[in-house]
Amino acid sequence: MLISFAKMQGLGNDFMVVDTISQPIYFNEAQIRRLADRHYGIGFDQLLLVEAPQQPDVDFHYRIFNADGKEVEQCGNGARCLAKFVKMMGLTWKYKLRISTLKGVISSRMHKDGNVTVEMGVPVLSPQRIPMRYAEQNTEYSVETHGIRHKVGALSLGNPHCVMTVEDVSRASVDDWGSAICQHNIFPEQVNVGFMQVVERNHIKLRVYERGVGETLACGTGACAAAAIGQLQDKLDKRVKVQLPGGRLTIDWEGDGQPLYMTGPAEFVFEGQIEL
Numbered sequence: 001m002l003i004s005f006a007k008m009q010g011l012g013n014d015f016m017v018v019d020t021i022s023q024p025i026y027f028n029e030a031q032i033r034r035l036a037d038r039h040y041g042i043g044f045d046q047l048l049l050v051e052a053p054q055q056p057d058v059d060f061h062y063r064i065f066n067a068d069g070k071e072v073e074q075c076g077n078g079a080r081c082l083a084k085f086v087k088m089m090g091l092t093w094k095y096k097l098r099i100s101t102l103k104g105v106i107s108s109r110m111h112k113d114g115n116v117t118v119e120m121g122v123p124v125l126s127p128q129r130i131p132m133r134y135a136e137q138n139t140e141y142s143v144e145t146h147g148i149r150h151k152v153g154a155l156s157l158g159n160p161h162c163v164m165t166v167e168d169v170s171r172a173s174v175d176d177w178g179s180a181i182c183q184h185n186i187f188p189e190q191v192n193v194g195f196m197q198v199v200e201r202n203h204i205k206l207r208v209y210e211r212g213v214g215e216t217l218a219c220g221t222g223a224c225a226a227a228a229i230g231q232l233q234d235k236l237d238k239r240v241k242v243q244l245p246g247g248r249l250t251i252d253w254e255g256d257g258q259p260l261y262m263t264g265p266a267e268f269v270f271e272g273q274i275e276l
């Protein structure tokens with residue numbers, strides 16, 4: 001069976017995007033892993049499926065699968081690409097959208113310069129709901145790997161994140177520490193691991209080891225998590241420029257109980273058809 005797709009990217013975090021409204025398709029884990037392969041497939045960090053709305057007040061439902069084939073709850077860079085995809089493919093004429101995912105509803109607004117702002121929801125700080133095996137909520141937790149005690153902040157944006165502050169992000173052991181912390185039994189559903197260097201109170205550098213993928217060029221929910229955790233730890237201001245290996249995002253957060261806003265680019269790369 002031949003399926004049509006678009007390849008898109010947000011700061012180098014890349015996606016296969018499929019309109020499953022006009023082509024109702026089911027992908028199993030093995031098929032997703034093969035399509036995600038950068039030698040034998042299309043190559044992507046996440047597969048995004050656009051579906052018809054499942055409730056009255058939303059425009060689209062969207063599903064997210066990591067390159068390892070597992071379905072996940074949220075994807076920030078993917079949300080910006082999805083907003084551009086549905087407009088480009090003529091599925092909507094709207095500049096403002098409400099989009100449901102596995103964990104809640106987010107909303108997007110497309111700007112004249114092509115950038116997209118996404119309201120990513122209110123971060124969840126309670127360890128039980130991240131989920132993380134810690135009894136008490138705190139701004140810092142201790143996680144041990146490689147005989148080292150790491151101090152991390154943690155929260156959920158629908159998907160779980162932890163963030164550690166490092167002196168020089170270019171020298172951080174993102175693969176080693178990232179994979180060990182990602183699979184640490186303190187995080188029962190694994191976790192995305194951010195390495196944050198604070199440059200100034202309104203500027204950080206960030207690298208993210210993503211659950212189900214490995215290090216990516218950018219992670220939108222990871223950028224939101226770092227900005228919020230940095231603010232909770234009194235290291236950052238309310239508006240933060242986040243420099244990722246693939247480019248820059250702006251994150252705005254008014255503080256605990258408020259939604260996070262992420263602004264950045266979303267680009268179409270090519271479209272094609274592939275045999276499933």
Ligand SMILES: N[C@@H](CCC[C@H](N)C(=O)O)C(=O)O
Nearest residue numbers: 075076077159211219220221
């Ligand atoms: N790249 C994404 C996050 C994708 C999901 C993540 N790997 C997870 O497993 O939760 C982003 O831009 O937010």
